[in-house]
Amino acid sequence: xxSPASSSEVKYLIESSEGNTFDxxxxxxxxxxxxxxxxxxxxxxxxxxxxxxNEATLKKVFExxxxxxxxxxxxxxxxxxxxxxxxxxxxxxxDQKMFIDVINASNFLDIERLTSYxxxxxxxxxxxxxxxxxxxxxxxxxAEELEAKQKVEEKKAAAAKKVAExxxxxxxxxxxxxxxxxxxxxxxxxxxLTRKYxxxxxx
Amino acid sequence: xxxxxPFPILRLPYLAIEEVFKSLHPIEIINLSLISKRAxxxxxxxxxxxxxxxxxxxxxxxxxxIRVENxxxxxxxxxxxxxxxxxxxxxxxxNDYIVRRVxxxxxxxxxxxxxxxxxxxxxxxKQTLHLLFITLDDFVDHNVSIIDFLRKNVKSVTECQLYxxxxxxxxxxxxxxxxxxxxxxxxxxxxxxxxxxxxxxxxPKNLKELYIHDSEWIGYERLVEIDCExxxxxxxxxxxxxxSLFLKKWMAMETNQNxxxxxxDNRDLEEFRAIxxxxxxxxxxxxxxxxxxxxxxxxxxxxxxxxxxxxxxDGKIATFFVQDNVFSMSVH
Numbered sequence: 318x319x320s321p322a323s324s325s326e327v328k329y330l331i332e333s334s335e336g337n338t339f340d341x342x343x344x345x346x347x348x349x350x351x352x353x354x355x356x357x358x359x360x361x362x363x364x365x366x367x368x369x370x371n372e373a374t375l376k377k378v379f380e381x382x383x384x385x386x387x388x389x390x391x392x393x394x395x396x397x398x399x400x401x402x403x404x405x406x407x408x409x410x411x412d413q414k415m416f417i418d419v420i421n422a423s424n425f426l427d428i429e430r431l432t433s434y435x436x437x438x439x440x441x442x443x444x445x446x447x448x449x450x451x452x453x454x455x456x457x458x459x460a461e462e463l464e465a466k467q468k469v470e471e472k473k474a475a476a477a478k479k480v481a482e483x484x485x486x487x488x489x490x491x492x493x494x495x496x497x498x499x500x501x502x503x504x505x506x507x508x509x510l511t512r513k514y515x516x517x518x519x520x
Numbered sequence: 521x522x523x524x525x526p527f528p529i530l531r532l533p534y535l536a537i538e539e540v541f542k543s544l545h546p547i548e549i550i551n552l553s554l555i556s557k558r559a560x561x562x563x564x565x566x567x568x569x570x571x572x573x574x575x576x577x578x579x580x581x582x583x584x585x586i587r588v589e590n591x592x593x594x595x596x597x598x599x600x601x602x603x604x605x606x607x608x609x610x611x612x613x614x615n616d617y618i619v620r621r622v623x624x625x626x627x628x629x630x631x632x633x634x635x636x637x638x639x640x641x642x643x644x645x646k647q648t649l650h651l652l653f654i655t656l657d658d659f660v661d662h663n664v665s666i667i668d669f670l671r672k673n674v675k676s677v678t679e680c681q682l683y684x685x686x687x688x689x690x691x692x693x694x695x696x697x698x699x700x701x702x703x704x705x706x707x708x709x710x711x712x713x714x715x716x717x718x719x720x721x722x723x724p725k726n727l728k729e730l731y732i733h734d735s736e737w738i739g740y741e742r743l744v745e746i747d748c749e750x751x752x753x754x755x756x757x758x759x760x761x762x763x764s765l766f767l768k769k770w771m772a773m774e775t776n777q778n779x780x781x782x783x784x785d786n787r788d789l790e791e792f793r794a795i796x797x798x799x800x801x802x803x804x805x806x807x808x809x810x811x812x813x814x815x816x817x818x819x820x821x822x823x824x825x826x827x828x829x830x831x832x833x834d835g836k837i838a839t840f841f842v843q844d845n846v847f848s849m850s851v852h
Contacts, residue, residue: 451548
């Protein structure tokens with residue numbers, strides 16, 4: 318059923334990137350500000366297409382929403398220590414890929430509570446760390462590596478430029494050395510032929 | 521269970537990154553920005569830095585503090601020439617505030633402090649310095665270069681606190697250089713011992729707060745030139761005749777029109793009435809009358825009993841009263 322939600326019993330059909338559909342309660346969906354802005358007042362004819370996200374991710378996201386339907390209104394990020402056992406299990410059973418997919422989907426659906434808890438888990442990785450310690454927890458080349466990479470690229474570019482310049486120079490020289498004699502040769506040949514023709518015609 | 525390392529934080533959606541950044545300490549944000557060019561670019565995109573204020577401390581230590589939401593969180597880099605202190609973190613606080621200090625070793629602390637400050641300004645997209653706390657006789661040889669550096673890198677200083685360690689040290693020239701070259705926009709706390717009555721500095725007008733701890737050098741001429749909202753002149757040498765003249769000018773709206781509160785050394789109210797107000801129309805308000813008057817910066821009011829009122833030509837009233845051993849003139 319896909320009609321404007323007025324009670325928690327109302328179910329909506331959600332469509333994933335695989336084209337699969339599944340039910341989500343109106344109460345759970347209303348935690349998504351994106352849904353509220355797009356469909357709450359006008360309803361939806363048929364499945365709601367969240368086709369940028371796969372079924373597993375969407376189910377995970379709405380599993381969270383279904384669970385937190387009865388929790389009190391969201392009032393800002395919770396400290397990690399304040400998370401319930403259920404919350405902790407929910408996060409712990411995700412691998413990194415799923416976790417990232419969930420953040421992306423939660424961010425798109427604008428589910429404040431879930432996004433905030435996910436981000437708090439990430440922030441924990443960075444807290445109290447200096448730059449060197451942060452490098453270890455972030456997938457990123459370091460400034461030195463980038464600089465070294467840039468230097469290598471600059472060297473490569475300089476070398477390539479040198480080769481190109483040399484090639485251009487050689488080509489230019491070749492042109493000067495080879496093309497002129499050819500032109501001269503052609504001209505000479507033409508002259509000879511002309512002379513020959515003229516002489517022939519004169520003959 | 522923690523997230524597996526390494527984690528591609530900077531590849532997350534912008535709003536998610538911002539959410540992560542919001543829950544970090546400012547120093548952690550700066551640390552993160554130093555990881556790579558991309559990290560720096562991402563860090564600079566954040567839009568919530570308006571709640572951050574940058575403060576500088578130049579005294580026995582050189583510090584850069586980033587305050588969050590009016591001191592709820594304060595993160596300070598402290599330059600140190602003691603290599604063993606490098607990276608040390610001190611953290612303390614109470615229920616509603618956290619202070620974190622990170623020590624940063626450098627062989628050339630002043631230069632590195634300047635570079636770090638420029639970097640912090642750049643990352644947090646700030647052009648104003650919230651607080652400059654400077655003890656002018658601690659880095660005497662560097663004062664001019666520091667002032668020149670600040671003039672070049674910040675448009676204004678919201679609050680400036682000037683100190684000196686030893687009263688016998690002559691800091692007047694550097695104080696004047698600082699005040700003539702940096703724009704102080706809101707508050708100035710002046711804790712210097714100025715010996716020269718011709719101290720070469722014009723007090724900026726329209727400050728919210730002007731506090732001069734040792735104001736012997738403020739004569740009548742300078743007094744009538746001040747036009748700030750809250751003024752404290754301790755140990756001033758202005759005579760009773762000059763105060764009387766000043767008040768007449770104030771009533772005629774010829775001076776200090778922005779004045780809301782003037783705090784002076786403690787004195788007896790009756791004596792003040794007899795000597796200063798003797799030829800000024802005034803009204804002694806009964807002690808049973810309670811009024812909420814400005815008593816402290818910023819515009820904090822307190823219930824005051826009685827007092828003596830004078831009236832300005834536009835109808836504004838100034839009440840003189842003594843509260844907590846402080847002699848005050850409060851305009852309402």
